Amino acid sequence: MKHILVARVENKPGVLNRVASLFRRRGFNIDSLTVGETEVPEISRMTIVVDTSRTDATRVVHNLYKLVNVIEVEDITERPSVVRDLVLLKVKADARTRPEIIQLTEVFRGKVVDVAPDSLILELTGEEEKIRSFIEVMRPFGILEMVRTGIVAMTRGSSPNGHVPLRGNGAVV
Amino acid sequence: MELTGAEILWECLLREGVEVVFGYPGGAILPTYDAMNFYPVRHVLVRHEQGAVHAADGYARASGRVGVAMATSGPGATNMVTGIATAMMDSSPIVCITGQVPTAAIGSDAFQETDVTGITLPITKHNYLVTDVRELAQVVKEAFYIARSGRPGPVLIDLPKDVQIARTEFVYPEGPVELPGYRPRTVIPPEDLERAVELINSARRPIILAGHGVLMSGAMRELREFAERGRIPVAQTLLGLGNFPASHPLCLGMMGMHGEAFVNQAIQEADLLLAFGMRFDDRVTGNVKTYAPKARKIHVDIDPSELNKNVKVDVGIVGDLKAVLQELLPHVEPIDRSAWLEQIDEWRDDTRRRDILNWDGGGKLWGAHVIHDIWRATEGNAIVVTDVGQHQMWEAQYYRHEQPFTLITSGGLGTMGFALPAGIGAKLARPDAEVWVIAGDGGFQMTQAELATAVQERVPIRIAIINNAYLGMVRQWQEFFYEKRYAATPLVNPDFCKLAAAYDIPAFRVTRREEVIPIVEKARQVDGPVLIDFVVEKEDIVYPMVPAGADLHAMIRRPVSEHGQKEVTP
Numbered sequence: 001m002k003h004i005l006v007a008r009v010e011n012k013p014g015v016l017n018r019v020a021s022l023f024r025r026r027g028f029n030i031d032s033l034t035v036g037e038t039e040v041p042e043i044s045r046m047t048i049v050v051d052t053s054r055t056d057a058t059r060v061v062h063n064l065y066k067l068v069n070v071i072e073v074e075d076i077t078e079r080p081s082v083v084r085d086l087v088l089l090k091v092k093a094d095a096r097t098r099p100e101i102i103q104l105t106e107v108f109r110g111k112v113v114d115v116a117p118d119s120l121i122l123e124l125t126g127e128e129e130k131i132r133s134f135i136e137v138m139r140p141f142g143i144l145e146m147v148r149t150g151i152v153a154m155t156r157g158s159s160p161n162g163h164v165p166l167r168g169n170g171a172v173v
Numbered sequence: 174m175e176l177t178g179a180e181i182l183w184e185c186l187l188r189e190g191v192e193v194v195f196g197y198p199g200g201a202i203l204p205t206y207d208a209m210n211f212y213p214v215r216h217v218l219v220r221h222e223q224g225a226v227h228a229a230d231g232y233a234r235a236s237g238r239v240g241v242a243m244a245t246s247g248p249g250a251t252n253m254v255t256g257i258a259t260a261m262m263d264s265s266p267i268v269c270i271t272g273q274v275p276t277a278a279i280g281s282d283a284f285q286e287t288d289v290t291g292i293t294l295p296i297t298k299h300n301y302l303v304t305d306v307r308e309l310a311q312v313v314k315e316a317f318y319i320a321r322s323g324r325p326g327p328v329l330i331d332l333p334k335d336v337q338i339a340r341t342e343f344v345y346p347e348g349p350v351e352l353p354g355y356r357p358r359t360v361i362p363p364e365d366l367e368r369a370v371e372l373i374n375s376a377r378r379p380i381i382l383a384g385h386g387v388l389m390s391g392a393m394r395e396l397r398e399f400a401e402r403g404r405i406p407v408a409q410t411l412l413g414l415g416n417f418p419a420s421h422p423l424c425l426g427m428m429g430m431h432g433e434a435f436v437n438q439a440i441q442e443a444d445l446l447l448a449f450g451m452r453f454d455d456r457v458t459g460n461v462k463t464y465a466p467k468a469r470k471i472h473v474d475i476d477p478s479e480l481n482k483n484v485k486v487d488v489g490i491v492g493d494l495k496a497v498l499q500e501l502l503p504h505v506e507p508i509d510r511s512a513w514l515e516q517i518d519e520w521r522d523d524t525r526r527r528d529i530l531n532w533d534g535g536g537k538l539w540g541a542h543v544i545h546d547i548w549r550a551t552e553g554n555a556i557v558v559t560d561v562g563q564h565q566m567w568e569a570q571y572y573r574h575e576q577p578f579t580l581i582t583s584g585g586l587g588t589m590g591f592a593l594p595a596g597i598g599a600k601l602a603r604p605d606a607e608v609w610v611i612a613g614d615g616g617f618q619m620t621q622a623e624l625a626t627a628v629q630e631r632v633p634i635r636i637a638i639i640n641n642a643y644l645g646m647v648r649q650w651q652e653f654f655y656e657k658r659y660a661a662t663p664l665v666n667p668d669f670c671k672l673a674a675a676y677d678i679p680a681f682r683v684t685r686r687e688e689v690i691p692i693v694e695k696a697r698q699v700d701g702p703v704l705i706d707f708v709v710e711k712e713d714i715v716y717p718m719v720p721a722g723a724d725l726h727a728m729i730r731r732p733v734s735e736h737g738q739k740e741v742t743p
Contacts, residue, residue: 009354010353010354014290014302017291017294018294021294021295022295025295056481058481059478059481059482062477062478062480063478065354065477065478066298066476066478067299067354068298068299068319068352068354068355069354070354071353071354072354
């Protein structure tokens with residue numbers, strides 16, 4: 001099972017290195033780690049996806065807390081949350097296949113962000129499952145290049161507490 | 174008032190109550206050393222930066238205060254690494270200060286540049302690279318706070334040369350340190366306490382596993398009350414020795430790989446383990462799959478990441494041990510557990526029969542006998558600083574520690590060469606105490622250069638080398654597990670008495686049992702450092718032994734008949 005951890009960390013040089021070094025040293029298996037700024041300039045936010053078949057998420061949380069620069073860690077797996085990943089796909093496209101690719105992208109509510117004579121760049125945001133199926137749909141056309149941001153997540157509602165956890169991973173598309 | 178970074182550093186160190194700094198100067202730390210001349214701090218010049226860190230570590234463990242070590246950039250800083258890792262593994266509060274090349278040169282592979290904050294990232298509790306002199310005072314204050322609070326540990330401050338020289342208005346940050354991401358937890362969930370009390374009062378064969386955390390939390394009295402009230406026997410970890418008086422009827426002594434067999438037997442048969450401030454190290458548990466199979470487990474530790482790390486527990490309580498025990502104490506019912514204690518005594522009798530102390534030694538000198546005699550001569554009152562290996566285990570078995578903070582040893586990292594420099598630090602922390610450095614001939618040579626430090630700084634430590642001309646513990650493993658193929662374990666040693674003489678240190682050599690106590694007594698009268706070379710039996714074994722990863726009850730025991738022991742009271 002995948003666990004999604006959200007960590008609020010001090011926005012200081014080397015903090016990402018501390019987190020990465022911790023995962024390496026303790027042998028934690030991480031599916032993805034994203035980091036970016038937040039509403040507070042002094043604080044960055046990390047979204048960490050842990051594969052709990054190989055790594056105990058609680059151990060990851062406890063060890064993250066040992067880092068002085070880590071302010072707060074939350075396992076939001078069981079909480080109603082919005083979970084998003086973004087993919088950019090460069091797909092082979094000619095006059096014959098282009099309309100079909102664009103049409104499929106629209107079905108997925110993706111966007112065409114670049115058009116070249118022999119390729120397209122497609123952008124899609126969504127949950128992991130949706131992105132995976134989009135990639136599978138595009139694969140036959142010939143994927144030239146792919147990049148993903150990794151998962152970012154946010155719990156629903158205005159208060160960080162008080163939600164009734166949903167079943168499963170609590171995520172809604 | 175405007176001060177330089179170097180001056181600000183010393184101002185802050187004084188405000189932390191620092192009296193002694195162990196260090197070694199060099200180019201990138203020169204401004205700080207120059208400023209030191211104007212501050213009332215004792216600097217102890219070591220002979221290798223590893224020694225500075227071990228000395229600061231020994232100072233910290235003997236005094237309960239934060240030890241301070243200082244070195245220059247590059248090799249000075251990298252030489253500290255072993256010492257820092259040692260302190261990290263044993264949760265020892267030290268602050269290391271390293272010089273760094275000027276900020277403009279960082280990243281350019283400048284002369285004596287090394288990425289010391291990168292190198293020490295996984296072996297420090299926290300570290301800092303100070304790039305702005307205006308942050309320095311705050312950083313020093315945070316460093317000391319982090320080092321000594323919560324689960325203590327080493328903190329490193331890397332200080333570029335230009336930051337040491339730069340001037341700024343010195344404003345000391347008054348008030349408590351507040352770090353958004355560092356809040357050593359203090360609230361103990363009442364439901365955990367309730368569950369623990371339930372298990373404690375229903376246990377028939379409980380055993381306390383008392384670790385280093387008892388000492389660091391200062392929970393010695395609470396531990397004793399707890400054990401006495403519940404009539405619960407106490408086994409100790411290596412670093413826990415001294416947390417409970419060895420002569421107490423409920424004291425079992427050390428557990429684990431070289432713990433006495435009856436202690437491990439008791440753990441394997443117990444129905445409840447009360448793990449207080451210990452971390453179920455693999456040297457303590459042996460094979461975790463077969464560890465204490467009949468026991469429920471309660472684990473109290475200040476570090477939440479230790480709970481369920483090695484051993485799954487039924488109740489895990491995160492908190493300061495002293496506070497947790499104070500909460501639990503009123504609820505511990507006085508229960509008659511005499512059947513359990515009698516059972517343990519029965520096992521203990523078997524251990525006693527095999528004890529080497531029951532044997533006169535057959536005219537030879539044995540390491541265990543030497544330790545036992547040092548214990549007798551010092552009446553168990555010395556601070557003993559040990560190195561790593563056979564002598565360390567004999568010390569743990571035969572020097573009976575009545576008082577807390579009287580054993581200083583590298584437990585987690587197992588750092589050879591620790592004893593001599595750590596002993597110097599311990600003696601400077603506790604000048605009133607008698608400090609014995611006990612080391613093997615192998616480990617002693619790793620840091621023997623610090624003899625010069627002891628002389629130059631006039632540190633009157635007593636050094637006992639348990640000399641078997643082997644890397645004894647490694648040789649023991651080779652004997653047991655590699656069919657006596659002694660690869661790289663025999664040592665051709667210098668004459669340690671002559672070596673001591675070169676430093677003007679009085680020295681004695683002991684080769685016979687009957688000489689041990691008279692020579693130890695003689696050494697105790699020496700004014701200044703003194704060394705005794707105990708030439709012991711070469712191929713001796715530390716019994717009992719749980720082979721690495723084996724079941725705790727699968728011990729290699731000393732054969733009853735080996736020495737044809739007679740029942741002799743030592």
